């Protein structure tokens with residue numbers, strides 16, 4: 001059984017602005033095995049990396065991504081005053097961060113041999129054609145890296161699989177679904193991305209699926225250690241540096 005991987009959730013959002021090039025760069029510097037990011041589609045059909053449907057929470061702009069062009073979105077800061085309560089906040093270097101495109105993130109990752117989880121935020125709006133665009137960007141700029149496409153919205157990942165049967169897809173779950181193995185077999189779902197409490201409240205129930213589950217968002221010390229010991233496939237965390245420390249601690253005693 002292989003050891004658990006550590007993915008930086010939205011980069012390293014516990015310490016740096018989420019879903020920014022700065023945050024991804026920091027996660028890589030800390031030594032993550034992969035990063036998780038979220039994508040939406042702009043009015044002019046560009047794929048951008050941001051968690052919410054709107055700019056409001058994470059930038060100094062407002063409005064729905066689907067109603068704004070990429071140029072309009074690029075006017076705003078994704079690392080400005082909203083992050084001033086972060087201990088590492090540095091106004092000069094953070095405020096120049098913008099909402100990145102998926103292409104920009106793929107370019108940033110190019111030199112690094114790490115995995116990428118693209119979460120398609122397709123459960124609120126129907127971004128027509130988003131799956132084709134994402135696959136095409138990864139094909140052009142992904143450098144052959146292991147890429148996992150995940151979504152809470154099952155049709156999105158099934159479209160990905162239909163468009164590219166070799167693509168790895170994962171279903172995101174925050175509530176329990178009976179007879180999960182049947183979904184995996186029947187729909188050719190490669191992995192499950194599970195909210196941590198679903199796993200931690202009943203670890204035994206998941207024992208046959210540990211190698212197929214990535215667990216989010218694992219930030220507490222004890223839960224990190226427990227999931228590393230269970231050898232789930234991956235933990236996604238806002239604090240990758242800490243998780244990597246616990247992981248290295250375990251390796252030292254093997």
Ligand code: G3P
Nearest residue numbers: 036038119150193216236
């Ligand atoms: O992909 C795992 C996790 O990111 C799902 O929740 O809301 O943080 O995107 P959220």
Ligand code: MG
Nearest residue numbers: 036037038119
């Ligand atoms: Mg996400």
